[in-house]
Amino acid sequence: MDKVAVLTHTLKPEVISTLLGGELPVSVIKNNRYISLLTSDALVTDRNAEDNFLDHAIQAALTDETRSVILTGPEGSGKTTALEKLVVGWAKGEHFQNFPYVFHFKLRELNSLTGTLSLETLLLHHHGNVPRESLPLILKNPADVLFVFDDLDQCKQSLDPSAHTLCSDPSQAASMPCLVASLLRGSLLKGAAFVVASRSTGSLKFLSGTMVEVLGFLKPQREAYFNKFFPDPIAAGKARIHMEKTLGFYDICTSPRFCWTVCSVYKSLMDAGAKLPETLSQLYVNILVHLIQSLSLNEACSREFISALGKMASHCLLDQHSSCTEEEMNSFGFQQFLTSVGAFLQVHGDPSERRVFSFHSSLMQEFLLAVSVFCDNSTPGGAEKMLEKHKSHAKFLDLFLSALSEPLQRRPLESLLGELNSDQIMDFKKWFKSNSEQTLKGFHKEKHQHCFHLLHQTQNESLVKEIITPSARIGISYGDLSLQDCVALNYVITCLGELEQLNLYHTGNLTEEQAEMLAPTMTLSRKICLSQSSLSAGAVSHLASALSRGITKKLDLSHSHLGDEKFKILCTGIRDCKLQTIQLAVCNLTEAMCEDLVSALTSGSSQLCVLDLTFNDIGDQGLTKLCKALQSPLCKLQDLQLHGCKLTAASMDSLSAALCSGQSELREVNLNHNTIGERGVEALCKSLQHPLCKLRSLKFFDSDLTGSCCPHLMAALMSEHCSLSELDLSVNDLGQEGALQLCQALRQPGCRLEKLCLQRCELTEPVFKELSSVLTSGTSRLKSLAVGIHAVGDQGVKHLWDAVAHPSCLLEELDVEMTGLTDACLEDLCAAIRASKTLKTLELRNNSLTDASVPAIVEVLQDSDNMQEMNLKYNDFSEEALSILDECDKIRY
Template identity: 75%
Template sequence: MDKEAVLAHIRMSKGMSTLLGGELPVSVIHNNKYISPLTSEAQVTDRNVEENLCSLDHAVHTALSGEIKNVMLVGPEGSGKTTALEKLVVDWAKGDHLQNFSYVFHFRIRELNSLNGALSLETLMLLHHGLIPPEAMPLVMQKPECVLFVFDDLDHCKQSVDPSVHTLCSDPNQAASLSCVVASLLHGSLLKGAAFVVTARSTACVKSLTGTQVEVLGFRKPQREAYFNGFFPDPAVANKALIHMERTLGFYNICTSPRFCWTVCSIYKSLMDAGTKLPETLSQLYVDILVHLIQMLSLNEAFNRDLVLALGKMASHCFLDQHSSCTKEEIGSFGFQQFLTSLSVFLQVDGDQSERCVFSFHSQMMQEFLLAVSFFLDKSTPEGVEKMLEKHKGHAEFVDVFLSALSEPVQRRPLEILLGELNLGRIADFKRWFKSTSETAMKGHYKEKHFHCYHLLQQAQNESLVREIINPSARIGISYGALSHKDSVALNYVFSLLGEIEQLNLYNSNNFSEEKAEALLPTMSLSHKIILSSSSLSTGAVLHLASALRRGFTKELDLYHTYLGDEKLKILCTGLRESKVLDINLRVCKLTEASCDELVSVLTSGASQLCVLHMSSNEIGDQGLIKLCKALHSPHCKLQELNLRDTKLTAQSMEALSAALCSGQSELRKVDLTQNVIGNSGMEALCKSLKHPLCKLQSLTVFDNELTGDCCPHLMDALMSEHCSLSELDLSVNELGQKGALLLCQALTRPGSPIETLRMNRCELTQPVFKELGSLLKSGTSKLKSLSVGLSDVGDQGVKYLWDAIAHPNCLLEELDVEMTQLTDAGVDDLCAAIRASKTLKSLELRNNLMTDAAVPALVQVMQDSETMLEMNLKYNDFSEDVFELLEECDRIRY
């Protein structure tokens, strides 16, 4: 094969480049401006990890050197597939790559579509390019392993290449449809052993093919920077254009398209040269593009109008019939007769200018924009907006977005200067539809509908419309996690106009990138509460979050289960030191002792307002807590609540905590030490602080801390102290036993004891302990309002002491938890009598007991009669479905 002839064929200019078509591949390659798009191969699991990505050229060369030399490139329009294929062929023809192939045949499916009738593979190879003499054909057929076929735009095949659609042919001289010949090649029926590279916009088009599937990602940020720097000679101008495109247009995913980058650079240059303002939205960009294209033709208003109406008809036809292209005969029905010489400005023309050429839109986005413009331009039919949108649903994704922008006078004005006034009736109809559907969507809980509303509002750029639609009835507190960059921009536009907002819920944002965080920076600054729990934050995103905290109104920050790590927390703390944050949740964030140094600097900064710190399930250890305790000695530290559940603490750090609580500087009111092995010695250290006059602690949770009854004398001593200020004590899941628990009951008899909440679930309690608790509740000195003694094997007799107490006028109890205490139907009369007699009881936890259907009528009746009881939980008792209907009669019973 004559490689010089191949190069000459590639270098032949095909069509003309427009703002929508992008720069021609031949120009990109010839002028050394080629930048290989990034790719992510199918087997890569984490597509967000930059190091897993490689250039498209490298991916193709690697795949073609494998055992199965078949490659399918899949990516959206404009992602660089066509240019990459032409570069592949040029490199082969120049001898740079793929020299194991003697013959390379490069076909564009769009051009082949202009060929009518049946043809054979041999005819296709001989006639279409004319790059191989007939006498060489037998040699080609004898050595298929030396042949590479390159097919661009497989989506444009008139039929699927799935083998089930065709009767595949095996004879190179057999005439068949183009789709059948291509399918036979790709499935190995024709020229078995030959390699191929194909491109398609969707995986559905290549799902029947065997080989390496490569996802074409287009341009990532470094490649975009290189492209813009190559387009604009002035680096400052290049940077301004790039930042404006990424931050302002709001469709970050489109910015990965090399074609879109070329279009943006071209229109920006035109606008900058004219001293005109750059577009604020995607819709405004397409208004500028359409104005530019129309002005190129220098037609009058009537001709401009007819041309756009014809383009709109073609756009609708292609969407509804799911055709990507139209023949010359078809476009005649749309009203293009007088514009045939001008069509290459708007459409891609493949084939010669005879009746066999085909026409298609360069860009689906522009196809949708033209559909929107022509709908508002058309005054000939009474079709309503709802009917039009329903008709194109599933085909045109952005048409209502463009309609939203065009419904605003300021945004449509540049087009009306060239096209005349749009159809004001249709615009009013759209506005009615938009307001109605948006208000309905914003009252619902579907975030996709919320985001769509935000996109429409952002494109409209109408502040009063935002305030009208996002009114107090809108549910903007729902989770907006896993949002895209374009969602971030739209959400930020809307929320920034609303001013301070109560809550920004970004729960489960799997890839909260620097770009998304940057787009949301103003909104984060305006949010009183930011929820990012179960999210994945990049380092850049944390930088922007820190900036938002430093200058914003945020009082509560939830980063639960974000696996933040020490380094990212260090960045976050630069913002926390000067923030208004009162409450931060850092549970399950992979923090270690090193993070505690940063948190100490925040707590002692003097500017920090932090008073609630959740550190659960982080391996800070004793040394980490000892560091935090240093902050508690500072007069600047405002910390009132410290949650240290499962943080690998032992008795070693309890002395430091106790000393801090007694320092006179500590403002700590609540400490949670759940699931730390502090043991009796650690508890003994804490008891020293509980009876200290300077200790302000009001709530202590030592749930599952490996305590035994041996610590109870020390705890009793502390609780008996007149200086003890504890009102809430949780000792659950510790083996206190009867002896230890009785000591605690004795301590609570002290007149003036402040304890109002006591939890001793699964503490080895016995009937004598329940008896003592009953006496305590009736004593008239106890302030207990909430008591939890579940998972105690005391039966009806043991719990009866509590029922008797509840019925006593001195008892102040409002909540009682007796889950899994072996209650049976025999104790139901006492239970009901207690509820009837009590003036304070509001909640009963009766889960996991042994009551049966026989108990249900009495329990339902007493709940219906009670004026004070708010809830009774009967889940997991021995009830059958026969009583479910009766239980449903009382909505205060859970079962």
């Protein structure tokens, strides 16, 4: 086979490409702009590995026994250019030299071959590079032959083998689809190898072989292509960075064809010193202006031409047709424009035969439909009707309409088409505004995000402020945003100027690229919620930078499993920012991160007041390091949550020293779920008695305390310097003796305690009786008391009902959950509620009240002015009783 002839034929000059058609393969190859395409394997393996690139994937697959490779990918993904590069490489002796014969066919060109023909005729007369004397040798040795079939999806008839009588004789005449099906099925020229390219269509199910999905250009390939397209490296960098910033988040940017279009438009604008487009809509305005100008039509003809293209676009979208016949084109109004359609459409077939027409780009198809809607002078409310009509077929139509409804966006087009229909535009804007406002009052994040995309396309700051009113629920979770969503959200928030809460709750993987896009929004957010999210190190870096530059006062990273290394990065932002609260519960932090935290807390610029380290394994050594910060005058920490941090008594001396150092601003310490024990309590109680200690809240829930701790607590509470107003001792074995000692302290006039939690502390009825005495003593300041999960029954709790009814009792909150209450307590309960002037909430969960109590409870709550809430969950009520409880909005059940 004459490789020189094949090379000459493949690289012969073709027709001039349209701006939408992509750079011609011949131009790509000759100008050395070919970039190896990525395959789907690149998503699961090393993207830089050689095997991930299409050229190598084809070579590897052809060594298979199947000897058949099927390339799939969307329009413009570079399949055609890759196949031509393959053939050129073979003709130059670079690869596939084990195949003496390579036949390259484009199925869309073979569609014009009507009637029947044999394989011999096809090879001799429709390939042009096979000497007649070589044909017998070719047919005798099929293993020496490689067929390259492009555009398989363009085959007019089905390639289903069952739809044809397959042939096996190379001299047998058959239809073109039958010949192709026979070759691919192996009944004709069995043993030949194939490389087939097709869009993902139903025809693929009839093929067997190695499937290779073509991804096209990811970021590195785009960079390489831009560098080859622009002679000037500075211009290449400027164009590429701008594209990545404004368009890089669209899937279409993986298309080499689209990248060529963008490069061509950018180069034209840059050469003219014009501004580059900020949105996809602006890009397509520039493309359409360029194409219309190239036709040299007057205003009326240009408008008529766009109208015809719009009708064709609508027809193709609705009927899911990829092409139209000449008769259909005439029905759309193309009679006088068929010689001009090449700039917008692909034309298949010769003028003397039956031609078909199709769009180069599905995006331009939708854009032309949008423009034609606003050109229409006949249909009131045309835009809304068109959206409804095409809602399941057109992905970008409403985005393009949103952009074109803005004067600045459509002005370049109006200079060529005349003024667009103002009534149509006004109708659309009314619909757009109303629909957006309604959407933003709801809680569907996908609808919110789509609204942001529409606003982004408008590039109208005042419209954003007009639509996003205070009633908009912008605080709902926008977790798992795509890169495209990040760009749209960032545009909207930047227009607004600030955001109360950026809620990214449950974001599966916040990448560096996404965080970079959202960085301006982060700087404008007063609160950032990233709880139950996963952040890359790069994303944490952008977050840290945004914190240092922004207005964020609260950051929630709880359950984000951040880890020490990423926290170290975050600390660079914490050192100098306006952050007051940071929640780091369950972040996989250890003692190793405490040095960085201390450095941040004592930076001199830190304003951090609340630090939540719940369920991080910092241990005693970590807390000891933290206490160095607490003793610094530069540390402003007031609330320290150390719930479940694997602490013991060993670190309590350091904490005690910090509390009474005179420098610590701590007001609240949470030591729940640690092993503090008596020795730890003793150390802390000494600091509580120190005049410089400012602590007001101390929590020891499930902290291995016993009754032996109570003398130390009693001494602290009775101290004149103790400022504690809240103490939680729940789930500790204090017992009767220890609790009675606490009651002695509570009775003292100097005791400032207002909230006391003693749930599941092994309390007895005598303790309840003593608590009642304390509450009615006239000296107690207690406003909140939790004594649930004690089996004292109606008789034990009666002491508390009597106290609540007493005029000296100040209780506002009482928790007697799971204390064995029955209907027998009803009279005392209701009497207490009626008599109390202070009680607001009552916790009665997990008791044994029945339907018999319901009418009286509802009545007493409805009559009470001060009672706000009673919790009756998990009592013994029937469905009928629950419907009665529903009549009172103060009852939770």
